[in-house]
Amino acid sequence: MAGTAPSRLSGVIVAATIGNVLEWFDFLSYGYFASTLAEVFFPTGNATVSLLITFGTFGLSYVVRPLGGIVIGAYTDRVGRRAGLSLSIALMMLGTGLMVVTPGYATIGLAAPMIVTLARLFQGFSVGGEFGSAVAFLTEHAGDRKGFSASWQWASTGAVGVIVALFGVALTTLLTHEQLLTWGWRVPYMFGLLVGPVGLYIRARMAETPEFLAAEKPPHTPIGVLLREHPLPVLLAVGAAVISNSSYYLLLYIPTYAVRTLHLPPDTGFIATLLGGVLLAVFSVVAGHMSDKMPRTRIMIVMACLFALVSYPVFWLMVAYPSLATAMFAVGLLNLIKAGYSGILPSLLAEQFPVQTRAVGVAFSYGVSVTIFGGFAPLISTWLISATGDPLSPSFYLIATALLSIVALIAINRRTARLVGRT
16 A cells, blocks of 8 residues: 655645646536536526526535545545545546536437536535545645645645636637537536546555554544544534635636626636636645644634625625726635635644544535535525625625634634643
């Protein structure tokens, strides 16, 4: 089980985050091209209804994330980090491959949305175990640089966001609407799918983590041990992940928001999210590095408070002065705050659980949080705007979820202080 992968931290980071690259190529492509996919797979004659169904299917993939976290996370805690990571990326390739080859509704009728739904379920299940396995692998190889190492989970997400946004800008400006509907939206999926075989090869050569090899394996199913012995850490980890998930999926919604609500050109949202991806990629690592030198919860509470304070003003700015400049400012500021929070989150989650249940603990708690507060965020935002007629209503969702995470972080801080006091 030792493998032959390089032990340098850079090699560990590449091996762990390459699955993240494939995952987010799929998810970001679906989110960024939601308006196009609504026409291709879910035509209803009503643009809002089609978009709601598209985002509902997007959210459905998150319903199975906790199940994937339980199954793959438990497998990772029993068999090894390398085995879990290889399994998750193989399943991801199935979901992405289905998106690449499925004809549209006009060609095969109801079979098209059914296959797309199946692809989302495959992707959601595999990703449910990917996050916990990768975080466990990164932190257990990192020594005293856990914050920096684990921050690459979000830094790689930002980098993928940049690449997918570039695809979005290029495809929406160079292709006609008909070309985009016919084949253009498949291009980023095809590019992302190329990552899969490379990821499988790299992960097959990884070295297992020393902490896993040295740890006593749980005598029973890891999820049973987790829920029986660590219910409070699970609840607090779910809470800490709330604003990270809600903010990210609302930022994913910005291209659709720019087109449908602000009536801006399609490339506006992609250009804005391009800037956001750069900021997320760079400053997630900066935040992770800082968290190795000062208390993680202190930085995260400040960032969550900033989310609560600036969400309404930035949405107001976009609505009052709809333009590329205001969209870039809003998305850039929110991504900067998000990087300061989410860059630290993976290492904080890993520290809530012992080695024996770390992968399933992180995967399950994060999966529950992303299912409830993240995956349905675009659907909730679209519905709120439609139901209230208020284009600022998505900001209220961000504020509420920020407050939930602040409560969880304060509780984690107090619990950590008590545990340290007992030792």
